[in-house]
Amino acid sequence: MLWELFIVFFRVGCLAFGGGYAIMSLIQRETAGMGWIGIEQFQEIGALSGMAPGSIATNSATLIGYEQGGLAGAIVATTGMILPSLILVVLLAAFFIRLHDRLSVRSAFYGLRPIITALIVYAAISFGFGGQAESGGLFGWETLGMLLICGGCLLAIVKYKLHPLVVLLLSAVAGIVIF
């Protein structure tokens, strides 16, 4: 079990370009494929992960690892997630490779970044509304409430530049009022 946790998150960690958001849907897919967690539990885990410092993907790995194998599972899953970054960064630093000076690498990122953008947009859609879509209640009060809070948060972050932590606290209060 621990080995499986390690392998799954190591694989995901290798693809975590552009930070954590882009691979949220991959984590969901992989862990659902292993029969570890369902969509609703994933939404809970994602919401909790967004509240802690650090990458949302690594935090999700920690919580899923804990669900599956207790403290050892949490550590193994987190390690699996971080190890690819660690190995690659050490190699790049060791050989003084400044990737961004090379046209081939810049070209690769030219093609990769739009994909990452799409993945992050998709992460917002599937993480936000995947549960409601699956239970058939996509066009209900719950979705409306979520859209309201989500819109309010966007306004608070973009226009009023509130700290994410403040926004999260306010939306928790809004959640208690609405739901």
Added chain:
Amino acid sequence: MKLAAVTSAELRMLPQIFIAFLKIGPSTFGGGYAMMATIEKEVVERKGWMKTEEMGDMVSVAGSAPGGVAVNSAAFIGYRLGGVVGAIAAVSGITLPTLAIILLLGLTYSFFADYVKVQAALKGIHAAVVALILVAAWKMARASLFDTLTYMLAAAALAVLLLTNLSSVWLILGGPVIGMAVMGIRRSRKLDVQTEPMSERSNKEAMLPEYYI
């Protein structure tokens, strides 16, 4: 590559590296630019471990490797200071506080998960996290979509994700291939090869693109 041969000076550095990043860990909330500034302050100004010029190398490496930019920066600095063991010390340092916080949050939630109010609060937070993801998407879009091909790639990728059951692995592998092919063709035809949007920002900010998360 500095591997097993750890000098005694490097060995003495290890606890210092670990503790320095242990302190930075909890401040990585939201990541990106703010966190880079925190790292620079601790490592360059307070500890004098690295020079400001070296931060450019760090950003370049940390941004192009997979994973969060906080962990990657820690690995880079740790390696420069204490080899592979130093990198491990730095990464453990920056990860442990987060690990503890998220586990505490998870445990606290599981204690109170049966209360309706707690569930409602988490639904509110869920919506807020969706908003945070959208903000990240917007930043990424601004840094990546600037010509016809990049817009088309993003639209096509989103369509594939929404309409098919294809794993995103293929998209992540396919994007760079398309990018390199297109730029290769453009270069062989002597067309301009602009791989990033024009930056209107100052040098300092351009060095730390805001899409790092």
